[in-house]
Amino acid sequence: xxxxxxxxxxxxxxxxxxxxxxxxxxxxxxxxxxxxxxxxxxxxxxxxxxxxxxxxxxxxxxxxxxxxxxxxxxxxxxxxxxxxxxxxxxxxxxxxxxxxxxxxxxxxxxxxxxxxxxxxxxxxxxxxxxxxxxxxxxxxxxxxxxxxxxxxxxxxxxxxxxxxxxxxxxxxxxxxxxxxxxxxxxxxxxxxxxxxxxxxxxxxxxxxxxxxxxxxxxxxxxxxxxxxxxxxxxxxxxxxxxxxxxxxxxxxxxxxxxxxxxxxxxxxxxxxxxxxxxxxxxxxxxxxxxxxxxxxxxxxxxxxxxxxxxxxxxxxxxxxxxxxxxxxxxxxxxxxxxxxxxxxxxxxxxxxxxxxxxxxxxxxxxxxxxxxxxxxxxxxxxxxxxxxxxxxxxxxxxxxxxxxxxxxxxxxxxxxxxxxxxxxxxxxxxxxxxxxxxxxxxxxxxxxxxxxxxxxxxxxxxxxxxxxxxxxxxxxxxxxxxxxxxxxxxxxxxxxxxxx
Numbered sequence: 001x002x003x004x005x006x007x008x009x010x011x012x013x014x015x016x017x018x019x020x021x022x023x024x025x026x027x028x029x030x031x032x033x034x035x036x037x038x039x040x041x042x043x044x045x046x047x048x049x050x051x052x053x054x055x056x057x058x059x060x061x062x063x064x065x066x067x068x069x070x071x072x073x074x075x076x077x078x079x080x081x082x083x084x085x086x087x088x089x090x091x092x093x094x095x096x097x098x099x100x101x102x103x104x105x106x107x108x109x110x111x112x113x114x115x116x117x118x119x120x121x122x123x124x125x126x127x128x129x130x131x132x133x134x135x136x137x138x139x140x141x142x143x144x145x146x147x148x149x150x151x152x153x154x155x156x157x158x159x160x161x162x163x164x165x166x167x168x169x170x171x172x173x174x175x176x177x178x179x180x181x182x183x184x185x186x187x188x189x190x191x192x193x194x195x196x197x198x199x200x201x202x203x204x205x206x207x208x209x210x211x212x213x214x215x216x217x218x219x220x221x222x223x224x225x226x227x228x229x230x231x232x233x234x235x236x237x238x239x240x241x242x243x244x245x246x247x248x249x250x251x252x253x254x255x256x257x258x259x260x261x262x263x264x265x266x267x268x269x270x271x272x273x274x275x276x277x278x279x280x281x282x283x284x285x286x287x288x289x290x291x292x293x294x295x296x297x298x299x300x301x302x303x304x305x306x307x308x309x310x311x312x313x314x315x316x317x318x319x320x321x322x323x324x325x326x327x328x329x330x331x332x333x334x335x336x337x338x339x340x341x342x343x344x345x346x347x348x349x350x351x352x353x354x355x356x357x358x359x360x361x362x363x364x365x366x367x368x369x370x371x372x373x374x375x376x377x378x379x380x381x382x383x384x385x386x387x388x389x390x391x392x393x394x395x396x397x398x399x400x401x402x403x404x405x406x407x408x409x410x411x412x413x414x415x416x417x418x419x420x421x422x423x424x425x426x427x428x429x430x431x432x433x434x435x436x437x438x439x440x441x442x443x444x445x446x447x448x449x450x451x452x453x454x455x456x457x458x459x460x461x462x463x464x465x466x467x468x469x470x471x472x473x474x475x476x477x478x479x480x481x482x483x484x485x486x487x488x489x490x491x492x493x494x495x496x497x498x499x500x
Contacts, residue, residue: 028129036116036136040109043144043350046152046357047105051397052365053153055408056314057101058393060155062407064089065098065396071405074236078405080245083228083237084188085156098396101154108154111162116140118165119324122172127332134331134339138276139324141350143317145272146265148357150313157317160189164196165321168297171203176213180220187221188228191241192304192318197221199296206293244430248308248414254423262311269316272353275345276327279338283330291329298322310416364391367480371450372397374479378486379447386441388466389452389482390415403446404437406430412437413458424457426465434465441469445487449473454481 052058063077067090071077079086089104096103116136124132143161144151163186170179179200186193204213229237270277301318305311331339368391375385375398384403387394392407410416414428426434449470453459460466473485 028124028132032120032133032136033113033117035133036120036140037113039137039140040113040116043140043354044105044109044112044152046148046354046360047108047154048102049358050362050365051101052368052393054149054155054314055391055393056155057104057153058368058391058396059407060086060089061093061098061101061396062392062402064093066402066405068093068098069401073232074240075233076405078236078240078411079407080240080248081156081190082188082241083232084185085159085190088159104154108158111159112140112143114162115143115165115321118162118169119321122165122169123325123328125172127329130339131328131332134343135324135328137343138327138346139321141346142272142276142320142324144350144353144357145269145320146313146316146353147268148353148360150265151317151353152357153314155314156190157314160186160193161317161321163189164193164318167196167200168293168321171200171293174207174213176204177216177220180217180222181224182220183217184221184224187225192307192315195300195304195318196297198300199293202296203293248416258309258311265311265313265316268313269319272349273323273327273346274349275342275347276323276330279330279334279342280323280326283333291326294322294326294329298326367391367482368394369397370480371452371482374477374482374484375400375448375450378476378484383447384444386446386449387452388449388460389454390456391452394450394452403444404440406433406437409453409458413463415456415458424462426463438465438469445472447487448476449485450482451485452482 047053052061059079063071063073063079063086066077067073067086073083073086077086088107092103092107116139119139120132120136123135163182167179167182167186170176170182183194183197183200186196200217204217207213298319301322304318305315308315327342331342371387371391372394375387375394379385379398379400381399383400385395385398385400386403387407388409390408390410392402395402395407406412412429412433413424413426415424451460451470460470470485473487475483476486477484
């Protein structure tokens with residue numbers, strides 16, 4: 001039979017106790033911040049052991065370079081993501097140079113620390129000092145509980161999570177205008193960050209839903225999004241972030257592969273959460289916690305993982321903050337021995353994933369580095385190249401400008417995430433992309449084209465427009481399965497003037 005947990009077990013006033021409470025608070029936060037920063041650095045050690053972790057990092061790095069060279073987001077620089085993270089990369093590159101992602105990785109560590117601090121503050125304000133420490137530590141340990149390619153990279157989800165945690169923190173303190181700003185920033189980091197609006201609306205309703213509070217929150221959400229749209233191009237912003245990805249969201253042609261990936265990543269995260277899932281389930285069975293917003297946060301985050309039907313591992317990072325808080329709540333309610341067992345199990349799982357990150361093989365990175373070396377050997381630094389594949393990081397590693405705004409073949413064929421030929425082809429491309437692509441190649445032909453499809457369903461054999469383009473090129477080499485084509489005018493080394 002379910003029992004109602006006494007409110008005294010669910011909510012503890014932060015900083016109570018007069019002067020002694022204030023002294024305790026002054027000591028508490030510096031110590032906790034130092035501890036969380038040290039733990040974040042430890043769990044992110046693998047992040048700094050290689051130049052790149054996944055194609056998303058490469059895509060962002062290439063985008064940032066294109067923006068720095070005068071590109072315009074959603075016009076000559078395109079992606080299906082909102083602008084905040086590309087702008088972050090561009091700003092970091094402007095300060096520290098674009099040859100290394102180390103400064104961006106430092107920003108990613110800082111983002112994890114900020115997320116942990118918000119969660120710690122939420123937990124401490126509700127359940128006391130120990131709960132605050134537990135929530136922050138649990139988040140940092142659980143957040144490496146997936147394939148290292150998904151957790152150690154400085155990508156969209158990493159920079160989205162601090163804003164989602166900030167939104168809950170602001171809503172918990174009835175700061176509705178700031179809450180709206182945090183929701184907007186989460187959405188502008190990645191669209192699924194907007195899922196945090198669900199628990200916020202619940203909290204707003206529970207708080208009485210005063211018209212002024214609703215208005216402040218709504219303005220906080222809409223104003224930054226409108227500003228970002230105006231800062232780019234409103235139609236391009238709407239197309240690339242919302243309306244232009246219908247074919248991508250379909251699972252046609254990859255049903256079994258997507259299902260297996262989803263189950264595999266769920267199983268991996270479950271291993272990482274071995275210390276918190278049993279307490280959560282136990283408390284769910286025996287007690288009503290009265291923390292509906294946390295369950296809604298988890299449910300809306302799960303819906304965000306499902307949305308798009310690709311189930312990439314980094315999508316699951318959105319589940320970690322609500323899981324950390326729910327685990328903390330469960331451990332606060334259960335007898336203290338559960339806390340020790342849970343933290344030990346979480347630490348062991350964290351050590352396992354940390355070791356995985358340090359020893360993870362570099363197969364795809366090694367391939368991309370070989371292709372990048374070949375690109376440098378066949379081109380001059382001022383020449384543009386086209387990499388026909390799914391590894392945009394090749395441009396960054398080769399230090400060559402792309403010949404097209406479409407940095408992967410996926411935008412032109414809808415290949416992504418293990419699709420077979422059923423949903424791949426020119427007719428599944430982003431609407432209008434092929435006419436733009438052909439115009440780019442005709443106006444400024446790349447010095448070389450690298451076919452890096454390696455037998456995939458988006459290779460030249462199945463893409464007629466690409467075959468016709470390659471008719472003006474000749475094969476000059478092969479590198480680890482990739483084919484290098486050079487323009488028939490082999491003596492050409494002078495780029496047309498900008499704007500030609």
